[in-house]
Amino acid sequence: MIIDTHCHIYNSEMENAKEIIKEAQKNDICLILNGTDPKSNKEILELSSKYDNVYGALGYFYTLADEISDEEIDLLDSQLNNDKIIAVGEIGLDYYHTKENKDSQKELFEKMLDLAEKHKLPVIVHSRKASQDTYDILKNHNAVGSLHSYQGSAEMAREFVKLGFYIGIGGTITYKNSKKIRKAVNQVGISHILIETDSPYLPPEDKRGENNTPLNLKYIIEELAEELDIKEEKIIEITTENAKKLFKV
Template sequence: MIIDTHCHIYASEMENADQIITEAAENDITVILNGTDPLSNEEVLEFSRRHENAYAALGYFHSFADSITDEDISRLDRQLESDKVVAVGEIGLDYYHGKDNKDKQIELFEKMLGLAQKHGLPVIVHSRKSIQDTFDTLKKFDVAGSMHSYQGSAQMAQEFIKMGFYMGVGGPVTHTNNKKVRNMVKSVGIGNILLETDSPYLPPEEKRGEENTSMNLKYITEKIALELDITEDDVIRITTENARKLFGI
């Protein structure tokens, strides 16, 4: 089995979501579907119940920091009790387009981390141009998890690992100009890595311009194996063990 620990394969993102998840199952791929808002969280729950090889990660994304209500938080609190839920995610901080609502983002992030701690769930964290605030906020809570599509330094990656986090590695590791991710992979080693696609986003170099799916994990495993000088079977086996340990799958 191979585990895609981060993807957005549901109706509001992909018209052929059912077909893609079924194809993944036929190829022994398990998927963790990540919600980002009230609508996608409902969809993630629905798809995870419909497909044996699909699990749910539920959360509120930074984009909704100005609109999420107390009622939304209460709804998520209840949804996290579902048997198919294995994480709180996708959550986190993003200052790429500016920091105007930085405080609101951090406030929402802290609420998400509080729910994860309450339910004993790991977290799947998005951090873009906000790595220090992400780190400082995570330190306030007793949570482990995945740093989704990690783009920070290898040195900072080691600090997250000390806190119980794995590095999510997807399509960017194959991108010709992304030496930073490949150097990070070499620094942390396969024991600290999770496979992910972020489907339908971030396709590997070989599929640029196309809709990304979990079937493209093969390009990611090939590249990681090449960079670490290990076999693709070892990449699959160890990252699957890592995901099982973290998410209890």
């Protein structure tokens, strides 16, 4: 089994979501679908109840920081009481797209972490151009989880690992300008890495211009094997065990 620890395979993102899920199932790929808003969270609950190879992470993304209501927080709180929901995510900070609402982004992130602590769930964290603030907030919470599609420095990756986090590696490691990611991978080692696709986004180099799917995990596995000089079978074995340990799947 291979575990795609971060993807967005539901109808509001992909019209052929059910076909993609079935194809992954045929190829022994387990999926962790990540929600970002009330609509996607609802879709994930429905899909995870229907397919054995689908688990869910529910959360509210930074894009909702200025508009989320207390009622929606309460709704998410109740939705997390589900055996197929194994994490709170996708949550976090993004200063690349906007720096104007840093305070409200942080406030929402804190609320999501509080829910994770309440439900004793790991978190799946988005952090773009916000590594220090992400770290400062996480170190003040009793949280473990994954740094999704990691783009920070190797030095910061080591610090996140010390907090109990894994580094999520996706298709961007296959890009020609991925030196920073490769350095982080070498610094933390395979014992602290998870693999993901972020489908339908961030396809590997050979699939640029196409919708990404979990079947493209093979390109990430190949790249990690070459970079770390480890056999592909071992990459699959260790990253799968990492995911099982973190998410209890």
